[in-house]
């Protein structure tokens with residue numbers, strides 16, 4: 001595995017070591033030692049998978065609030081997605097910064113998302129499958145989010161948004177909930 005920081009943050013783009021042969025390929029998608037050696041503090045305790053059938057659909061932006069803010073590793077095992085993370089951490093030197101990464105079934109890449117980031121993605125193909133390793137259990141009462149078109153974030157999605165959950169459609173504006181997130185150019 002090769003770990004590369006995203007924009008100088010503790011978020012990491014991870015290139016898998018893919019062993020290809022005539023049958024296809026094999027890759028390790030989790031390894032305590034490799035993460036420890038890379039200085040990435042993460043221990044998965046839950047695995048998730050989602051299927052997004054419609055191209056253009058958006059899941060997110062989601063995050064779990066303290067004291068169970070959730071770090072996660074995500075990868076796209078079928079199809080292709082446009083992944084977006086936002087640093088919501090008060091006091092972070094990259095507070096409010098938004099990072100975009102494309103992940104696809106044939107690239108052998110994963111994204112480590114530290115606790116305190118919001119995460120979402122847009123499906124760029126039909127039947128996009130995203131696999132998650134979660135660093136925290138699911139706490140519905142701490143489950144939070146922001147709209148894909150939150151005015152404070154102004155996330156630029158690559159394609160017209162075709163579908164989202166009812167929950168994702170009605171997240172309240174972040175500005176009122178996270179005053180520390182005021183953008184310098186606001």
Ligand SMILES: Cc1cn([C@H]2C[C@H](O)[C@@H](COP(=O)(O)OP(=O)(O)O[C@H]3O[C@H](C)C(=O)[C@H](O)[C@H]3O)O2)c(=O)[nH]c1=O
Pocket residue numbers: 048050059060061062063072119120121132137138165
């Ligand atoms: C996250 C989660 C959800 N659920 C249940 C709750 C709902 O009944 C159902 C679907 O959940 P939701 O609509 O929140 O699924 P997504 O919109 O794909 O949420 C994910 O999308 C964004 C992109 C993420 O980064 C998060 O990991 C995760 O929030 O699964 C569980 O039972 N356990 C869980 O850990």
